[in-house]
Amino acid sequence: MLPTILLLTGAAGVANAYTIVAGQTFMFKNIDPVVMPGEYKSHMHTFMGSDAVTLNTSTSAELRKGCTSAQSLNDQSVYWTPTLYYTGAGSDYTPLAPERFSAYYENIAEAEIAIPEDYKVVVGNAAGTTQADVDAAGTTAEWFCEGDSAPASKEAAAFPTTTCSTHLQHILRFHDCVNPSNISEHSYSGRQNLPNTNRCPTGQSRIPQLRFSIRYDLRKTISSGWSGAPPLTLACGSSFCAHGDFINGWDKTALVNMLNATSKTEYMYINGTLQTGSGGDPTCGPTDADPNNGTNDYLKSVAMMAAKRMAKRAMSFFA
Numbered sequence: 001m002l003p004t005i006l007l008l009t010g011a012a013g014v015a016n017a018y019t020i021v022a023g024q025t026f027m028f029k030n031i032d033p034v035v036m037p038g039e040y041k042s043h044m045h046t047f048m049g050s051d052a053v054t055l056n057t058s059t060s061a062e063l064r065k066g067c068t069s070a071q072s073l074n075d076q077s078v079y080w081t082p083t084l085y086y087t088g089a090g091s092d093y094t095p096l097a098p099e100r101f102s103a104y105y106e107n108i109a110e111a112e113i114a115i116p117e118d119y120k121v122v123v124g125n126a127a128g129t130t131q132a133d134v135d136a137a138g139t140t141a142e143w144f145c146e147g148d149s150a151p152a153s154k155e156a157a158a159f160p161t162t163t164c165s166t167h168l169q170h171i172l173r174f175h176d177c178v179n180p181s182n183i184s185e186h187s188y189s190g191r192q193n194l195p196n197t198n199r200c201p202t203g204q205s206r207i208p209q210l211r212f213s214i215r216y217d218l219r220k221t222i223s224s225g226w227s228g229a230p231p232l233t234l235a236c237g238s239s240f241c242a243h244g245d246f247i248n249g250w251d252k253t254a255l256v257n258m259l260n261a262t263s264k265t266e267y268m269y270i271n272g273t274l275q276t277g278s279g280g281d282p283t284c285g286p287t288d289a290d291p292n293n294g295t296n297d298y299l300k301s302v303a304m305m306a307a308k309r310m311a312k313r314a315m316s317f318f319a
């Protein structure tokens, strides 16, 4: 009997505690304040959450000055991914906003500490071109048709090769371990082959695990469906370069209260100083905080990236 009970507790019990924040896309832009701070030379990204984000953003306090597109006013975090484009209309790149972007916070009952102030992270392999690249980065990017079965041969991070009956869904799991005295050190739990305890590397603590669940509705855009590779590309390349970024901007009280969301079966609202219980959509109207710089256009972003590469080459020529 005993082993069964232990198994149930470990696998299906408290591990499911979670909350969700849905956020509307408010901006497409060629910036990445985590990976390429201070430059308008990133590939295109799709932004959800606090509209205070600019190329320079590095703190939670900066994000809290914004208007959030998240459905919880307590969540002023910013979330972004490479923009998904429809490429089936000649040479045009048509950006596709998710129909629904959800930030899940999971395994909250396992968390030892709240997500730290100023915590920022990117997961995925932005240079990935194959499933092996995704696996090597230790990440778990997935693309699939929601609710449809896929051939066993389909690679997890490949786009589906047949039309989705409903949504194209994309999943990215974030790090759930962080070193509280150096928040640049973070990783996934359970990869250390340790026999017990919290399964984070020494010096790191469990935090609620962020997971992106992004649903794209392609039924109008690709109305005749597809067979084989779909007419889609990410701003960084193929489906295998999928990645996600996060900068914590949660209300400080809400961050601590998040640790109380340990219901085993239901998701719970995260109460904070800006909101208690559920709330409606934000009414402030999020916009680009830096509208005169950078671009929301795919081809212009590519030109701006090329300018960077040429500048680098010139530097090495003169060096």
Ligand SMILES: *[C@@H]1O[C@H](CO)[C@@H](O)[C@H](O)[C@H]1NC(C)=O
Pocket: 038, 054, 055, 056, 289, 290
């Ligand atoms: C970003 O930082 C640079 C350097 O400090 C500054 O010149 C620029 O105005 C800032 N841009 C924005 C949008 O904050």
Ligand SMILES: *[C@@H]1O[C@H](CO)[C@@H](O)[C@H](O)[C@H]1NC(C)=O
Pocket: 182, 183, 184, 185
């Ligand atoms: C924090 O961690 C990063 C990444 O491991 C490292 O580069 C940096 O030197 C560390 N900072 C301190 C103050 O130890």
Ligand SMILES: *[C@@H]1O[C@H](CO)[C@@H](O)[C@H](O)[C@H]1NC(C)=O
Pocket: 256, 257, 260, 271
């Ligand atoms: C969350 O739990 C802490 C104690 O761990 C308590 O002080 C706080 O009031 C709780 N918050 C809510 C919203 O229940």
Ligand SMILES: *[C@@H]1O[C@H](CO)[C@@H](O)[C@H](O)[C@H]1NC(C)=O
Pocket: 257, 258, 260, 261, 262, 268, 269, 270, 271, 276, 277, 278
């Ligand atoms: C937040 O407050 C609501 C009541 O308004 C309560 O039902 C819910 O359990 C609280 N959430 C947490 C995580 O304590």
Ligand SMILES: *[C@@H]1O[C@H](CO)[C@@H](O)[C@H](O)[C@H]1NC(C)=O
Pocket: 290, 292, 293
């Ligand atoms: C962005 O544009 C504004 C004008 O709206 C300008 O003042 C600012 O310096 C620009 N920032 C950068 C980094 O070029």
